[in-house]
Amino acid sequence: MKYGIAVFPSKKLQDMANSYRKRYDTKYSLVPPHLTLKDPFEMEENQIKEFSKEVRKVAKKASPFTLEVYKFSSFYPVTNTIYMKVRENESLLALHNELNSGNLKKETEHPFVPHITIGQEMNYDELSDVFGRLKLETINYEETVDRFSLLYQLENGTWTVYETFLLGNDEK
Amino acid sequence: MKYGIAVFPSKKLQDMANSYRKRYDTKYSLVPPHLTLKDPFEMEENQIKEFSKEVRKVAKKASPFTLEVYKFSSFYPVTNTIYMKVRENESLLALHNELNSGNLKKETEHPFVPHITIGQEMNYDELSDVFGRLKLETINYEETVDRFSLLYQLENGTWTVYETFLLGNDEK
Numbered sequence: 001m002k003y004g005i006a007v008f009p010s011k012k013l014q015d016m017a018n019s020y021r022k023r024y025d026t027k028y029s030l031v032p033p034h035l036t037l038k039d040p041f042e043m044e045e046n047q048i049k050e051f052s053k054e055v056r057k058v059a060k061k062a063s064p065f066t067l068e069v070y071k072f073s074s075f076y077p078v079t080n081t082i083y084m085k086v087r088e089n090e091s092l093l094a095l096h097n098e099l100n101s102g103n104l105k106k107e108t109e110h111p112f113v114p115h116i117t118i119g120q121e122m123n124y125d126e127l128s129d130v131f132g133r134l135k136l137e138t139i140n141y142e143e144t145v146d147r148f149s150l151l152y153q154l155e156n157g158t159w160t161v162y163e164t165f166l167l168g169n170d171e172k
Numbered sequence: 173m174k175y176g177i178a179v180f181p182s183k184k185l186q187d188m189a190n191s192y193r194k195r196y197d198t199k200y201s202l203v204p205p206h207l208t209l210k211d212p213f214e215m216e217e218n219q220i221k222e223f224s225k226e227v228r229k230v231a232k233k234a235s236p237f238t239l240e241v242y243k244f245s246s247f248y249p250v251t252n253t254i255y256m257k258v259r260e261n262e263s264l265l266a267l268h269n270e271l272n273s274g275n276l277k278k279e280t281e282h283p284f285v286p287h288i289t290i291g292q293e294m295n296y297d298e299l300s301d302v303f304g305r306l307k308l309e310t311i312n313y314e315e316t317v318d319r320f321s322l323l324y325q326l327e328n329g330t331w332t333v334y335e336t337f338l339l340g341n342d343e344k
Binding site: 014015147154162166 | 173180183186187190194201204217319321324326327328330332333334335336338
């Protein structure tokens, strides 16, 4: 089964991302707008309880962090993806690190670039056109993230949340 | 903002439901297959933390329950919906009751009929045809549910999970 870990930002930010995703993101209908903390990975279903226990430990030791989107960017030419760039900060990087090391280590394909995808698998002309316009736009928005989610993928490609984890003391 | 509470059953049951939903459910792409525990209701966003605290209390006092789907059924002629009927049991009814009384009470439109929708807003001929065939099929499947989710709706009609709650002691 395929699992992954992501942050779903506020409704406001998700709505904003969706206004682009609707047109430019081939995965628009598979999952809400998100910041990936752990790339999709394969795991046997019977391991999920143990895995989620480990994730809970990480979440408890972590702290809420500021999610600041500050510009539009692109992974082109690696992939034809455009995204809202999320500013790196210590808490976010520490959380990502904890979720990708020790017992939770899985193969990762690329270095961590915190982002919220708004377009992917675009053809070059469209990417070039859309990104050309977005680069000129100012975007500056921040909010506090106090939770993240462990998800699994269904046969139709959509993702269901298995469990959410509150950052820090989960009795707040 | 619109909120709701639902159980997402196992991947296996969700995949099974989706095989029908894909063809017959107009809300197929808005939310994964689910058993609704609390109908959608309006609440100010700034009330969600307090609300979720109350829900957490309910979850802790509740127990995991058996989700058994045992036949196909329909809400016709009230609505043109077909669903997998979930067998009532004490734990499920108690949980539903707790989530819809006291501080958590909201207006509800109809009595609780535990179900997983597999088709809705179908035209009469299609409903009649599909349901006619499904009624002849045997379905008997059960699993243990140990969690449920509080969700909110985005502007595009899709639902994002705000928080999951483990039934009983959440440190298992």
